[in-house]
Amino acid sequence: MQSKHRIFAEDLLLAAEGEDHFDRIPDSLVLIIFNKLADARSLGRCSAVSRRFNALVPLVDDACLRIDRVIPADAACDGLAPGGPRPRAVLSHLLKAMLQAVLKPFAHCDAKSGGAHGGKHAHAQQLQHHSPAQVLKNFSSIRNLRMELPVSDVGTDDGVVLKWKAVFGTTLQSCVILGGTKVERAAAGSMPPSPAAAESEATGDDSGGIPESFYTNGGLKLRVVWTISSLIAAATRHYLLREIVKEHPTLEHVALTDAQGQGTLAMAADQLREFRDKPLAAAAAANRTQVPACNMKLRYAPVLELSDGTRIHGATLVVIKPVGEAGGGGVGAGRKELDEFVADTFDGPFREAVAVLSKRRTYLLEMNGF
Numbered sequence: 001m002q003s004k005h006r007i008f009a010e011d012l013l014l015a016a017e018g019e020d021h022f023d024r025i026p027d028s029l030v031l032i033i034f035n036k037l038a039d040a041r042s043l044g045r046c047s048a049v050s051r052r053f054n055a056l057v058p059l060v061d062d063a064c065l066r067i068d069r070v071i072p073a074d075a076a077c078d079g080l081a082p083g084g085p086r087p088r089a090v091l092s093h094l095l096k097a098m099l100q101a102v103l104k105p106f107a108h109c110d111a112k113s114g115g116a117h118g119g120k121h122a123h124a125q126q127l128q129h130h131s132p133a134q135v136l137k138n139f140s141s142i143r144n145l146r147m148e149l150p151v152s153d154v155g156t157d158d159g160v161v162l163k164w165k166a167v168f169g170t171t172l173q174s175c176v177i178l179g180g181t182k183v184e185r186a187a188a189g190s191m192p193p194s195p196a197a198a199e200s201e202a203t204g205d206d207s208g209g210i211p212e213s214f215y216t217n218g219g220l221k222l223r224v225v226w227t228i229s230s231l232i233a234a235a236t237r238h239y240l241l242r243e244i245v246k247e248h249p250t251l252e253h254v255a256l257t258d259a260q261g262q263g264t265l266a267m268a269a270d271q272l273r274e275f276r277d278k279p280l281a282a283a284a285a286a287n288r289t290q291v292p293a294c295n296m297k298l299r300y301a302p303v304l305e306l307s308d309g310t311r312i313h314g315a316t317l318v319v320i321k322p323v324g325e326a327g328g329g330g331v332g333a334g335r336k337e338l339d340e341f342v343a344d345t346f347d348g349p350f351r352e353a354v355a356v357l358s359k360r361r362t363y364l365l366e367m368n369g370f
Helices: 004-016 027-037 040-046 051-059 094-103 119-129 132-136 195-203 219-240 242-247 269-277 335-343 349-357
Strands: 062-066 144-149 161-168 172-180 182-184 253-258 263-267 294-305 311-322 363-367
Touching: 027 040, 027 051, 040 051, 040 062, 040 132, 062 132, 132 242, 161 219, 161 269, 172 219, 172 335, 172 349, 219 242, 219 263, 219 311, 242 269, 253 269, 263 269, 294 349, 311 335, 311 349, 335 349
Parallel strands: 062 144, 144 253, 161 263
Antiparallel strands: 161 172, 172 311, 182 311, 253 263, 294 311, 294 363
């Protein structure tokens, strides 16, 4: 066996002769490393290292693009500053929140924090060279794309939990929303509730009915706000993807989420194929996809106590699908597929919350397209 000193000496000799050990690694292994790296900007930097890397980076299967800043489409015209304060009170600022969701088409992805004072010409250059489509244009073989926005789209009050996931083809196919007005985490060392107690909480003394106070104290109105705001956020994200999907025919899965993990827009191979083949219906005077008329199933629990001791007040589950669609989990999905989609939407305690809420009484609502 050679000593470490012997190996080190040979390495120095090979380096002096101009031989690079990295050249011995096959391209297939380098691509595996690049796929593990995934981050689009880091891959872009790797492509500048050598001609070999420059030729291999565009062949990666997996890419993750994190968008640093969201700039309103009209910022260059009216002097709006990027990254301004977001509305916090949902009810009192509903109109403002909806307008922000519509008017923020995630105009560009800026790799640097500076350059905010470069004038209109510099701003136009940023929009041209740092949009998500521009960042991804040199990737020719992406199959799995994850994009992450810097902030969540829907403003909520402190203590409120709001999670959503929407599946789109050319338009909305399904959406699941889980919300709660207050979440109390289990204290360290506390005993979880017994299965019997959890089941009692799941059914409730009122057989899962919604109390009258839900309609009179603004509870139903708040859930409507959550629903509309989440759908607008999803439709705005969907509209952003139109150029990316068109320019990357190899895509098989796309997930557009946010740093807080509030909501996710998902598109699989079937949805991406439909998105390419059918024209997209855009909402009038808005940079988002039109949301069709939908049926909604709402389930509610005043207090939901989970097995780990977590307690969700005002727990609400809303399952949305377009009118006339039998399923909603995907193209041609039936009720079984939709139920499986709902059950697998969230992880951790929120997965259990969905399972418990799914046992409660269902209330049907209808919503016009917008």
